[in-house]
Amino acid sequence: MTQEFDVIIVGGGVTGAAAARDCALRGLRTLLLERGDICDGASGRNHGLLHSGARYAVTDPEGARECIRENQILRRVASSCVEPCDGLFITLPEDSLEYQDRFVQACRAAGIAAEPISPEEALRLEPAVNPALIGAVKVPDASVDPFRLTDANIIDAVRHGATILKFHTVTEFIKEKGRIAGVRALPHGESGPLEFRAREVVLAAGIWTAELARSAGVRIEMLPSKGALIIFGHRVAGMVINRCRKPANADILVPGDVVSVLGTTSDKVPLDTIDDMHATPEEVDLLLWEGVQLVPALASTRVIRAYAGVRPLVMAGGEGDGRNVSRGIVVLDHELRDGVPGLITITGGKLTTSRLMAELVTDKVCEKLGVKAPCRTALDPLPGSEKRHPKAEEPYFKRAAIGRHGSEADRMDFKRGREIICECEQVTRAEIAWAVQTLGVRNISDLRRHTRIGMGTCQGSFCIRKVARVLAEELGKPELERDFIADYLQERWKGMTPVLWGDTLREAEYMQTMHRDEI
Amino acid sequence: MQEFNISEGNLEQCLKCNLCTLVCPMMQVNEYYPGPKKAGPDGERYRLKDPDYYDYALKYCLNCKRCEVSCPSGVKVGDIIQAARLKYAGHNLRDFVLASTDLVGSLSTPFAPIVNATLKARPVKAVLHTVMGVDAQRKFPSYSQKTFTRWFRKASVPGGEADQSGFERFVRFYHGCYVQYNYPQLGKDLVKVVNAAGYGVRLLEGERCCGVALISNSFGRQATRQARANIAALQQAVAAGEDIVTVSSTCTFTLRDEYPNVLHLDNAAVRPHLTLLSRWLCRQGPLPFRKDLHLRIAYHTACHMQKLGWRSYTLQLLRQIPGVEVIELEPRCCGIAGTFGFKKENYAWSQAIGQGLFDAIREIAPDYVVTECETCKWQIEMSTGVPVLNPVSLLAMSIV
Numbered sequence: 001m002t003q004e005f006d007v008i009i010v011g012g013g014v015t016g017a018a019a020a021r022d023c024a025l026r027g028l029r030t031l032l033l034e035r036g037d038i039c040d041g042a043s044g045r046n047h048g049l050l051h052s053g054a055r056y057a058v059t060d061p062e063g064a065r066e067c068i069r070e071n072q073i074l075r076r077v078a079s080s081c082v083e084p085c086d087g088l089f090i091t092l093p094e095d096s097l098e099y100q101d102r103f104v105q106a107c108r109a110a111g112i113a114a115e116p117i118s119p120e121e122a123l124r125l126e127p128a129v130n131p132a133l134i135g136a137v138k139v140p141d142a143s144v145d146p147f148r149l150t151d152a153n154i155i156d157a158v159r160h161g162a163t164i165l166k167f168h169t170v171t172e173f174i175k176e177k178g179r180i181a182g183v184r185a186l187p188h189g190e191s192g193p194l195e196f197r198a199r200e201v202v203l204a205a206g207i208w209t210a211e212l213a214r215s216a217g218v219r220i221e222m223l224p225s226k227g228a229l230i231i232f233g234h235r236v237a238g239m240v241i242n243r244c245r246k247p248a249n250a251d252i253l254v255p256g257d258v259v260s261v262l263g264t265t266s267d268k269v270p271l272d273t274i275d276d277m278h279a280t281p282e283e284v285d286l287l288l289w290e291g292v293q294l295v296p297a298l299a300s301t302r303v304i305r306a307y308a309g310v311r312p313l314v315m316a317g318g319e320g321d322g323r324n325v326s327r328g329i330v331v332l333d334h335e336l337r338d339g340v341p342g343l344i345t346i347t348g349g350k351l352t353t354s355r356l357m358a359e360l361v362t363d364k365v366c367e368k369l370g371v372k373a374p375c376r377t378a379l380d381p382l383p384g385s386e387k388r389h390p391k392a393e394e395p396y397f398k399r400a401a402i403g404r405h406g407s408e409a410d411r412m413d414f415k416r417g418r419e420i421i422c423e424c425e426q427v428t429r430a431e432i433a434w435a436v437q438t439l440g441v442r443n444i445s446d447l448r449r450h451t452r453i454g455m456g457t458c459q460g461s462f463c464i465r466k467v468a469r470v471l472a473e474e475l476g477k478p479e480l481e482r483d484f485i486a487d488y489l490q491e492r493w494k495g496m497t498p499v500l501w502g503d504t505l506r507e508a509e510y511m512q513t514m515h516r517d518e519i
Numbered sequence: 520m521q522e523f524n525i526s527e528g529n530l531e532q533c534l535k536c537n538l539c540t541l542v543c544p545m546m547q548v549n550e551y552y553p554g555p556k557k558a559g560p561d562g563e564r565y566r567l568k569d570p571d572y573y574d575y576a577l578k579y580c581l582n583c584k585r586c587e588v589s590c591p592s593g594v595k596v597g598d599i600i601q602a603a604r605l606k607y608a609g610h611n612l613r614d615f616v617l618a619s620t621d622l623v624g625s626l627s628t629p630f631a632p633i634v635n636a637t638l639k640a641r642p643v644k645a646v647l648h649t650v651m652g653v654d655a656q657r658k659f660p661s662y663s664q665k666t667f668t669r670w671f672r673k674a675s676v677p678g679g680e681a682d683q684s685g686f687e688r689f690v691r692f693y694h695g696c697y698v699q700y701n702y703p704q705l706g707k708d709l710v711k712v713v714n715a716a717g718y719g720v721r722l723l724e725g726e727r728c729c730g731v732a733l734i735s736n737s738f739g740r741q742a743t744r745q746a747r748a749n750i751a752a753l754q755q756a757v758a759a760g761e762d763i764v765t766v767s768s769t770c771t772f773t774l775r776d777e778y779p780n781v782l783h784l785d786n787a788a789v790r791p792h793l794t795l796l797s798r799w800l801c802r803q804g805p806l807p808f809r810k811d812l813h814l815r816i817a818y819h820t821a822c823h824m825q826k827l828g829w830r831s832y833t834l835q836l837l838r839q840i841p842g843v844e845v846i847e848l849e850p851r852c853c854g855i856a857g858t859f860g861f862k863k864e865n866y867a868w869s870q871a872i873g874q875g876l877f878d879a880i881r882e883i884a885p886d887y888v889v890t891e892c893e894t895c896k897w898q899i900e901m902s903t904g905v906p907v908l909n910p911v912s913l914l915a916m917s918i919v
Contacts, residue, residue, distance in 0.1 A: 233531050235567040258564040302531040389571045396553050396574045400565065403572070423561055424535060456564070458535035506592070507534050 011205035013043035018358030045309025080406025087141025087240030180342035221315035229263030250290030400426035424456020539586035583822035624700030686719025708915035821892030
């Protein structure tokens with residue numbers, strides 16, 4: 001049976017989710033297809049940094065202006081996902097204060113409120129920074145949770161009538177009279193593909209766009225650039241800490257929820273490796289070595305995990321290491337570009353500009369469909385953003401959920417499920433049930449992305465069996481419990497392997513002892 | 520590694536094994552308490568994110584430190600909780616009165632008979648219960664008419680009742696509030712025992728209350744002031760080449776552990792010289808024991824004694840006394856936890872925690888329970904009717 005839509009979006013990352021929401025808000029019958037879970041790709045494998053644009057001010061003034069505008073919009077409409085912690089760009093003795101002056105001027109020219117402060121003031125604001133610093137600039141950087149930003153977009157898209165199908169792999173584009181008329185997609189675990197038709201198909205598949213475009217008959221050159229990051233077990237600094245120099249390796253430390261994230265590296269990798277990304281011990285060494293220049297305490301802070309993602313950079317001519325290539329937003333109208341109507345690609349860009357990317361591509365879709373509705377995503381708050389802080393009178397089992405999902409936590413049934421399942425991250429049964437019902441969670445890795453379950457210091461060692469049981473119960477599939485445990489331990493193990501020393505090694509030994517049968 | 524560790528209280532060493540949860544006395548009786556792991560290292564990660572995650576249920580922590588004693592990873596679970604309470608919790612008048620042992624003690628001793636009678640009167644108890652939130656079922660420790668130091672200054676002079684002038688070697692005595700205001704006899708017992716060991720006793724100059732109740736009631740600034748004064752007084756003794764002996768496990772634990780770990784004050788210079796009398800005595804020669812005692816005593820390990828790790832010194836010493844049968848009670852919390860059990864909202868929990876201990880004591884029916892902690896003494900005497908002695912008093916009874 002064929003299902004008809006106005007627009008099909010391929011890719012459930014932050015851009016695809018924001019595009020699905022924008023399309024739905026403008027009244028389009030919208031379908032989003034994702035081959036795995038929401039945020040499986042680069043959207044879930046980054047710093048969680050809401051750029052002020054300062055990092056790009058010197059090298060890419062236009063990108064910087066985009067960032068600061070979007071930064072201000074997301075602080076407003078996505079307040080439950082954004083922590084307005086501000087950032088510091090520090091200059092160390094081996095860096096140049098002249099660069100700092102240039103940097104401040106460039107920031108101001110781009111409309112970014114960059115405020116030079118003394119080293120003493122920087123240490124007062126953020127005692128963790130390297131005390132050897134010779135200069136600092138305060139900028140409106142912020143921390144954003146990419147999973148929740150994507151989830152909030154998905155939730156709102158669904159509330160406005162969009163259909164979200166996860167675990168559906170697009171196998172083929174339907175071509176009719178030279179135009180793309182829809183896609184065939186294979187639901188996981190099924191034998192035959194389903195047919196979905198629409199007047200426009202949008203590719204928002206990040207690095208996987210190149211391959212999809214090829215099968216649609218158009219050519220997009222992507223440059224996969226791997227970025228590795230490491231996670232520290234708790235917050236070492238409350239602000240985003242950057243190095244005030246030409247962008248380089250490991251020069252940003254971001255407070256993400258209850259952990260600290262340090263990154264990134266940047267290395268060109270072959271396209272055929274993008275489905276198996278992991279951080280290597282060499283990358284971890286490099287990151288740590290550079291990270292301690294920013295915040296010396298990182299040298300002795302427990303690293304709980306390392307991971308890697310692929311930046312979906314679009315080739316703009318010439319070779320580079322991935323950092324020199326434009327990260328600007330690219331909207332490709334394949335009707336104009338390649339003579340293939342019905343197909344639009346949205347790529348490039350950043351997490352920070354994902355809303356704008358969605359707006360631009362939705363504008364293009366509306367133009368093609370002759371729809372006049374204006375974009376509302378810069379004004380309408382995302383679900384959950386009515387509330388960010390837990391109040392003193394909120395019970396302890398509800399607090400972490402409020403911090404994660406804002407007012408969405410009020411929709412969770414704490415009467416039934418106040419039992420805390422994941423203790424490190426204080427995830428209750430109520431939150432698990434909510435994720436299953438609202439976000440279509442299917443396995444523990446999905447659940448982790450949306451709730452932080454198993455993302456804490458013990459990396460699931462102590463809660464995995466409880467989580468597996470509760471999730472299997474909530475899904476009504478008790479037979480899956482054992483598979484959940486094995487799969488999840490494998491996944492955690494992958495991130496712990498490159499950082500096996502000190503307390504994480506002790507934790508890993510403990511994990512292995514407890515779950516001997518499953519590993 | 521610990522030397523370079525920047526996270527307070529070894530937060531990140533926590534493997535999440537939950538041994539601390541198993542040994543927490545409060546966890547067993549109070550469903551509102553999240554437990555040491557959640558309140559300590561787990562909660563701290565969230566408080567570092569945002570102080571709004573401070574959970575008022577942390578007030579249920581007894582500060583018994585059993586969590587720390589049990590931790591195989593060296594996480595200072597109890598310290599993390601105490602530090603969070605000092606930073607974020609509020610307090611009221613009742614807490615101030617209960618915590619200010621020095622102030623209240625010095626105001627009460629001159630009027631001891633009146634204060635003692637008043638505190639026993641039903642209407643007063645009712646007012647305390649409803650207005651102040653101090654539980655009416657509690658028996659208050661009575662105040663002494665004469666402070667210990669007043670007695671000592673008169674008695675220690677040449678020709679006095681406890682003449683200290685004939686000794687060549689001395690120890691300093693940190694007496695604490697209980698000896699000073701409530702039970703000077705314990706101080707007198709100490710003087711007798713120390714003298715029997717061949718040493719004279721001197722007092723510290725400028726001793727203040729150790730501040731344990733101030734810390735657990737979140738009066739951090741006042742506690743720090745008193746701690747600084749005490750460290751200075753102890754340093755003076757150390758400079759004179761004298762050890763400092765104590766009778767109370769809680770005061771000793773506070774001076775030794777809470778000052779550096781919770782108040783972040785450096786006491787490294789005095790720490791090796793600060794000791795409970797029983798530990799000090801184990802390094803001295805044998806005491807001249809009487810041979811005519813016939814006693815069965817049950818030794819109760821106070822929580823802070825467990826934290827000090829010095830129980831074996833006391834037991835070794837008590838077992839040397841001829842005619843005294845020493846029964847070691849299974850170490851468990853009595854439930855009073857200093858001022859905690861005096862608050863009416865905590866009374867039921869306090870008694871529930873101690874129930875197992877009370878039952879064990881009643882079953883043994885000893886002549887005395889022996890323990891180093893004065894608040895354990897009040898709790899056990901009130902709840903079992905068995906008289907409780909400090910080991911120093913038992914030693915004083917046992918020597919010629």
